[in-house]
Amino acid sequence: MDIKNNLNTIKSNLPKNIILVAVSKTKPVCDIEIAYRSGQRIFGENKVQELQEKQPILPKDIQWHMIGHLQTNKVKYIAPFVSLIHAVDSLKLLKEINKQAIKNNRKIPILLQFHIAKEQSKFGLSIEKANDLITSEDFLNLKNISIHGVMGMATFTDNKNQIKTEFNKLKLIFDQLKRDYFKESNQFKEISMGMSGDYELAIKEGSTMVRIGSTIFGSRKT
Numbered sequence: 449m450d451i452k453n454n455l456n457t458i459k460s461n462l463p464k465n466i467i468l469v470a471v472s473k474t475k476p477v478c479d480i481e482i483a484y485r486s487g488q489r490i491f492g493e494n495k496v497q498e499l500q501e502k503q504p505i506l507p508k509d510i511q512w513h514m515i516g517h518l519q520t521n522k523v524k525y526i527a528p529f530v531s532l533i534h535a536v537d538s539l540k541l542l543k544e545i546n547k548q549a550i551k552n553n554r555k556i557p558i559l560l561q562f563h564i565a566k567e568q569s570k571f572g573l574s575i576e577k578a579n580d581l582i583t584s585e586d587f588l589n590l591k592n593i594s595i596h597g598v599m600g601m602a603t604f605t606d607n608k609n610q611i612k613t614e615f616n617k618l619k620l621i622f623d624q625l626k627r628d629y630f631k632e633s634n635q636f637k638e639i640s641m642g643m644s645g646d647y648e649l650a651i652k653e654g655s656t657m658v659r660i661g662s663t664i665f666g667s668r669k670t
């Protein structure tokens with residue numbers, strides 16, 4: 449795998465305003481260092497333990513994104529340093545992130561995760577649930593969280609039309625939330641969608657942030 453070359457190829461094809469999250473899960477620190485030396489600063493991991501292991505031994509100006517499902521009892525381990533949590537889908541999790549943010553004397557940026565795929569999943573909000581969440585009194589008290597936008601994953605399929613429809617759905621959800629609740633917010637601006645197989649389509653449908661792993665670092669064993 450020529451990580452540097454892969455990264456440069458992707459970067460030269462990405463519109464300048466699109467944020468690239470290099471998904472380094474399961475990959476060794478030396479691979480991340482190669483990407484770092486090629487100028488990449490934003491890395492995504494989906495396991496708390498891996499973040500805990502990698503963060504202390506890598507350069508401090510790396511922005512670590514937690515892109516996977518996050519258990520409430522593990523928030524405390526990443527709260528001191530995480531720069532964006534992508535997959536937040538419950539008030540319980542929001543409250544815990546807020547609590548740990550206060551302990552660390554900081555604000556933690558998050559994205560609300562939506563369930564847009566056909567596949568059954570325990571994870572991700574519906575628009576109805578999001579409306580309830582955002583209008584709840586508890587939500588208003590979360591002063592140490594900043595909501596930066598939305599995140600979603602399309603169905604694992606070859607059907608491009610279906611993927612396109614699902615990405616479009618997330619874009620419409622973003623637009624609705626922006627209009628109804630976040631008009632005055634300068635932070636609420638990100639739509640995190642698109643992975644190695646579908647990021648070009650995601651960008652056409654309005655993605656502002658793509659999460660790319662295997663196209664940069666090669667396929668994963670697990």
Ligand SMILES: *Cc1c(COP(=O)(O)O)cnc(C)c1O
Binds near residue numbers: 644663
């Ligand atoms: C693994 C992962 C990615 C990256 O997937 P690739 O197909 O390797 O680009 C993106 N988003 C999430 C949430 C992931 O878990």
